[in-house]
Amino acid sequence: MTASHEPSLFSIRPVTADDYEQLISLWILSGTHLEIQGRESKSAFLQQLEQFPDLYLVATVGERIVGVVLGTHDGRKGWINRLAVHPDDRRRGIAAALVIACDTAIRVRGIGIVTALVESDNAASAALFETLGYREDVPVRYFRKLGGPST
Numbered sequence: 001m002t003a004s005h006e007p008s009l010f011s012i013r014p015v016t017a018d019d020y021e022q023l024i025s026l027w028i029l030s031g032t033h034l035e036i037q038g039r040e041s042k043s044a045f046l047q048q049l050e051q052f053p054d055l056y057l058v059a060t061v062g063e064r065i066v067g068v069v070l071g072t073h074d075g076r077k078g079w080i081n082r083l084a085v086h087p088d089d090r091r092r093g094i095a096a097a098l099v100i101a102c103d104t105a106i107r108v109r110g111i112g113i114v115t116a117l118v119e120s121d122n123a124a125s126a127a128l129f130e131t132l133g134y135r136e137d138v139p140v141r142y143f144r145k146l147g148g149p150s151t
């Protein structure tokens with residue numbers, strides 16, 4: 001990354017329960033598709049946070065949350081989810097720092113694959129992951145089955 005980034009101006013810390021409302025606002029502002037009646041409801045979110053307290057991370061400038069990433073793993077593979085940076089704070093290395101912190105925290109568990117699903121029209125996110133050494137695995141078809149209280 002270039003010297004124009006100012007990493008000293010933001011910090012990274014684990015998500016707390018009190019962050020929930022700010023995170024929902026940040027995701028909405030970032031155009032993230034949310035399931036507020038499902039897996040992004042407050043109760044579902046807090047249950048997930050208990051499972052991955054050190055992989056759910058925010059970047060802050062003072063008290064303000066400017067970025068978020070939700071890391072998870074299934075014991076074999078790590079996942080980078082719900083990455084978003086506030087539009088006013090982009091291109092300052094915040095997403096890169098969040099992904100690196102999350103990726104590192106997953107790998108210290110002995111998990112050697114960390115993955116992210118990026119929509120095909122999301123050039124910014126694709127460029128970010130490329131920059132960080134992730135390589136696109138194609139062709140992949142993504143199948144899913146919805147159902148249950150937290151979809």
Ligand SMILES: CC(C)(COP(=O)(O)OP(=O)(O)OC[C@H]1O[C@@H](n2cnc3c(N)ncnc32)[C@H](O)[C@@H]1OP(=O)(O)O)[C@@H](O)C(=O)NCCC(=O)NCCS
Binds near residue numbers: 085
């Ligand atoms: C994608 C996103 C998280 C990037 O956040 P960011 O903090 O601006 O990214 P960074 O500053 O850490 O970028 C690091 C590198 O990634 C690449 N990159 C990031 N955004 C880019 C863009 N819009 N266009 C081209 N390259 C980009 C660049 O190589 C950049 O390094 P550089 O600034 O030195 O050129 C942000 O644009 C965002 O929140 N988008 C909306 C939500 C989203 O798409 N989330 C990802 C879901 S998979």
